[in-house]
Amino acid sequence: MKYEAVTIKDIAKVLNLSTSTVSRALRDSYEISAETKKLVIEYAEKINYRPNPIALSLKERRTRSLGIIVCEIANSFFSQVIDGIESVAYSRGYNVTFLQSHESFDKEKLSLEYLASRSVDGLLISVSTETQDFSHLTQLSNRGFPIVFFDRIVDEIDTHKVIVNNFKGVYTATTHLTEKGYKRIAYIANSEFLTLTKDRLNGYKKALGEADIEIDESLIKYCNHGGMINDEVEKVLDEIFASKKKPDAIFASSDKLTTGCLHYFKKHNIKVPKNVALVGFSNNENSDLFNPSLTVIKQPAMEMGEIATNYLLELIESKRPIKDFETRILDTEFIVREST
Amino acid sequence: MKYEAVTIKDIAKVLNLSTSTVSRALRDSYEISAETKKLVIEYAEKINYRPNPIALSLKERRTRSLGIIVCEIANSFFSQVIDGIESVAYSRGYNVTFLQSHESFDKEKLSLEYLASRSVDGLLISVSTETQDFSHLTQLSNRGFPIVFFDRIVDEIDTHKVIVNNFKGVYTATTHLTEKGYKRIAYIANSEFLTLTKDRLNGYKKALGEADIEIDESLIKYCNHGGMINDEVEKVLDEIFASKKKPDAIFASSDKLTTGCLHYFKKHNIKVPKNVALVGFSNNENSDLFNPSLTVIKQPAMEMGEIATNYLLELIESKRPIKDFETRILDTEFIVREST
DNA sequence: AGAATAAGCTCAAACGATTGCGCAATATGT
DNA sequence: ACATATTGCGCAATCGTTTGAGCTTATTCT
Missing domain, CATH: 3.40.50.2300 (Response regulator)
Known part of the structure; x- marks a missing residue:
């Protein structure tokens, strides 16, 4: 079914005017008499005329x-x-x-x-x-x-x-962890192709450096599909938790990765923060309702x-x-x- | 700054052809010689020509x-x-x-x-x-x-x-509550102007009826802005919890209302399900991570x-x-x- | 009165693409 | 050799709107 909208032509035909006059009347041009303007505007109103944005786009580029x-x-x-x-x-x-x-x-x-x-x-x-x-x-x-x-x-x-200031955000969060006494802090990163991943990693490394904690590359894991691919998060967490020296804290670099970690912990009955602490980027409006409520870096x-x-x-x-x-x-x- | 995209005219001018020929060549018309087609198509490719969707929209209505x-x-x-x-x-x-x-x-x-x-x-x-x-x-x-x-x-x-089958969804959820022994079940409804609110209310009433629980209208509260207005949920919950006979369970009719209830409970230190049970409509992908994890009606x-x-x-x-x-x-x- | 001005309107082109029709030039048929 | 068919292309209208230029009338000036 075709929906036929009313055009300037329809108005012109009914009122026995040219389309230019109708157009000018609607745009309140000085060239058109008050009488004609009133006629046009009232009729346009009555039949609920709306200019075609497509035609305008074409004209105005x-x-x-x-x-x-x-x-x-x-x-x-x-x-x-x-x-x-x-x-x-x-x-x-x-x-x-x-x-x-x-x-x-x-x-x-x-x-x-x-x-x-x-x-x-x-x-x-x-x-x-x-x-x-x-x-x-x-x-x-x-x-x-x-x-x-x-x-x-x-x-x-x-x-x-x-x-956002990714470096500072992560530096603050990681320092918070080191000050709480966490030593083996894993970093679940987003795709390594994103510039923010590098900035965030630098914040993480700086904070560890200041706390005299050696950087363990086996604790740094990338999720190159941002957690969109099945089990991407699960896989890297499996690797991290399979090692002899398990992490005592995790930093997750995005919303999806953070909740991904929580789902993993729930599934494997890993208690937060008893077994492992968790901090991550998240703008989830309900992160305070989680079990446990989440420590987060929130972006404006x-x-x-x-x-x-x-x-x-x-x-x-x-x-x-x-x-x-x-x-x-x-x-x-x-x-x-x-x-x- | 104006971004000038390439048009069929530009191609026509450069190749010394008419716009019609270019158009037909690009649409692989039988009227155009193989030679001209090749010329046009290759040039169009080279300068990365894309038809203007605005012009097409106008033409095709x-x-x-x-x-x-x-x-x-x-x-x-x-x-x-x-x-x-x-x-x-x-x-x-x-x-x-x-x-x-x-x-x-x-x-x-x-x-x-x-x-x-x-x-x-x-x-x-x-x-x-x-x-x-x-x-x-x-x-x-x-x-x-x-x-x-x-x-x-x-x-x-x-x-x-x-x-969705709103009646059945709520009937099932409410019956679940009555079977668990809950007697005073409040209904935090969405706007009373929505048809789904009525359907859901009917499911609620039917379930209560079958459990021989009298319907207490003071336990049915509407949020006519769907929880979008400040404190809308807080206000109705205040009313409900101010009464002498407090509810032992709450049904919340939308995502926003459900999390609204949780935020209220957290603020007022009301324990779920110890003090009050909660079930609601929710498609939140993290509702299993909440404290407590939520019993929900989920929509496809x-x-x-x-x-x-x-x-x-x-x-x-x-x-x-x-x-x-x-x-x-x-x-x-x-x-x-x-x-x- | 005749010329200049102004008012109020219409014509036609333009935006970018498509397409029916027409027109040359060439190829084919007899 | 001449009529007809075919090939390959261009002209112009169209979609809905805006806008510069032109064209009638009516009005004003000298």
Whole structure:
């Protein structure tokens, strides 16, 4: 079934006017008499006329919509970021199209192609854990397509970026663990391809160094699919707990990895914090309800989305090319609870 | 800065051909010689030509995109539904635009206007808790705009709908409570304007009736903003726990209400299930990690999204008006854990 | 009164792509 | 050799809207 919406032509035909007159009347042009304006506006109101945004987009060569690519929206951190993005975007007259990469490089590339082929005016992206090759992004960026990175950024591409102070966040959390007397602290990292993974690892190493704890590489494990692949977390935890010298604490580098650890502990009847302490990145709004309640590093997700969107709109709406790019670094929040 | 994408005209100019020839060459028309085709296709490839979807939308009078309106995506149930919607939509060549009503009727109405003004070919909606007036939806639906309801449906409008068996789900859960010996079971309901609230209430009443428990209206409390407004849950729980005859069990009618109860109990040091049992609707993937782990009614959210999207695409792509509408009722899953 | 100005409207092109139709040039048939 | 068929391409309209330019009238000025 075809849904036929009313157009300016329909109005013109009924009122015996040209489409130009109708258009000008609706836009309150000085060239149109008050009488005609009233006629047109009232009739348009009556039949509930709405201009076709597609036609406008074609004419104005802009869509007034933004593209967002994240790994998945069923994730407390990203859905909070999206809340922030949406609120700014809508208040500035833009709408928003989301795509999920599900941590797949191929899906990310396809989504990007689609969005950049003129269905959005700009892009907000947090790259997938698989992404090592940035050429798809570099090309677009070089041709002047507005892109802003948040959370999982790409160092090689020069544009606005919004991240948290990953180094400091992890340094604080790890120091908290060493001060509590934990000695064998495992690090369950996200994909090794993400820049934030390196930053976080550095924070971890610095804290251990200051506590005179030697770094044991066997306690550092990467989850290159961010915990999206079956048993990814289980596998690395199996390895860690199979060793003779078991860890006494675990640091988990993302929401998904943190809850992944908890599920593993529950399954294997490992008590937290009695057998092992746990601290991780998490924006889960219910992490205080967990058993035990979680000590977490929390990111200002909503704010991140807002700032990133403002950056993007600046790029889009600027009359001249912007060459001075900023990287905004937000502070994390460290919340101590029962798990440590 | 303006990002200038390459068009069919650019190709035509460079190759000294007409735009029609280029277009036909790219679509592999029999009217074009193999030689010209090769020329065009290779050049298009080289400069990375992508057809402008906006222009296509205008021409074909369809956008190949679907609109989704839910209260919020930072909600495990809805984000799972969206996962389902997205997977079907993309596999059928549609993309997806989300809007959040944040449980506000006005925002829902605005979003709807925007989407229906031709930026999407059809709509999937779960109405806001505030929505009592359906005229905005009725009008669109009557004019042939494809709409499919899921979860929070509107009885008055005749179209495809996807829901769960709310009556049965709650009946099962309440019976579970009565069989465990609970006598004073409170019902923390969602907005009284939602049809699912009535269905669920009926399940609750039936179960109590069968257990010869008299219905105490003071134990039935509505949260007309679905728990989105500050302290909404706290207020009703205060009322319930202020009475002399305190409840020994609580049924919570949504994800947000369920975690709302848990937060309240934690704050007021009410032990679950020792002081009071708790069972609720929840699709939270971590509800087994809570303290205590939650007994829940879980909805097949992903499946719901998939089915609803298939229905919508059927409406959109059908050649003739569809008059036979279906309401698909899915079964819930009841998972017993420590909280009861 | 005749010329200049202003008011109020219409024409047509444009945005990017598709497509029915027409028109040359060549190939084929008799 | 001439009529017809085929091949390969371009013209122009179309989708819905905006907008510069032009065209009638009516009004004002000298």
